[in-house]
Amino acid sequence: MTCLWLLGACATDEGSESTEWTETRDDSVPDIVVEPRSLTLEAPVGGQYSAAVTVTNHGLGDLLLAEIQLAQTGSAFDLGAVTSVLIPPEAGSTFSVTFTPTASGTAMAFVTVVSNDPESGSVEIPVWGVGGLP
Numbered sequence: 001m002t003c004l005w006l007l008g009a010c011a012t013d014e015g016s017e018s019t020e021w022t023e024t025r026d027d028s029v030p031d032i033v034v035e036p037r038s039l040t041l042e043a044p045v046g047g048q049y050s051a052a053v054t055v056t057n058h059g060l061g062d063l064l065l066a067e068i069q070l071a072q073t074g075s076a077f078d079l080g081a082v083t084s085v086l087i088p089p090e091a092g093s094t095f096s097v098t099f100t101p102t103a104s105g106t107a108m109a110f111v112t113v114v115s116n117d118p119e120s121g122s123v124e125i126p127v128w129g130v131g132g133l134p
Contacts (some may be wrong), residue, residue, distance in 0.1 A: 003115040030089075031059030032117040039127045041099035048100040050080070053125065055113060056092040064116045065088040066096060072109035074119050076101050079111065101131025 013108060033056045043049040057063035065085040070077060080096035087093050107129040114122050 005052065009114055011099055012029055018128075024085075028061040028062045029059050029117070030057050030061045030063035030087075030117050030119050032056075032113070032115050032123060034056050034125060035114055038125060039097055040130070041097070041127065042130045042132065043099050044132050045101050045104055046134050047117070048098055050096045051096040051103060052090050052094050052096055053111065054094050055087065055115075057087040057089055059117070060089050060110065062089070065113065066116065067112075067114040069112040069114070070097075070109060072107070076107040077127060078110045099127075099129035099131075101129060104131050104133060106130050 035054050035056070036051075039051050039053070041049045041051055044055070055063075055065065063086075065082060065087070068079060068082060070079050076099055076102065078098045080098065082093055082095040084093040102108065109127045109129075111124055111125040111127055113125070
């Protein structure tokens with residue numbers, strides 16, 4: 001008997017047999033989710049505003065945060081420390097992004113979270129800052 005699996009059915013020499021698919025997942029695979037997916041921070045010149053970013057592991061294996069990077073022009077943004085770099089399944093960790101404008105106008109940066117997630121090993125978050133008059 002030759003069997004070819006396609007869309008939940010097995011085609012054999014004798015005809016077709018239906019079967020149910022069961023999903024199996026590798027217990028060692030983490031799944032990163034970062035919220036929010038973008039940030040807009042507003043603060044008066046000379047002031048500051050911070051917002052939290054949450055990294056959650058929706059996978060079945062431990063998520064390891066290898067690095068959190070900040071790419072920007074200037075120095076209006078800063079990253080706070082992450083609460084934990086090792087995130088077990090269905091748990092989360094947070095860090096903050098702070099905007100401290102030195103002039104009126106807009107600024108932009110990118111925060112990149114690098115992890116051991118095999119499908120989304122690097123997640124990028126665009127961050128906009130708006131500096132207003134004090």
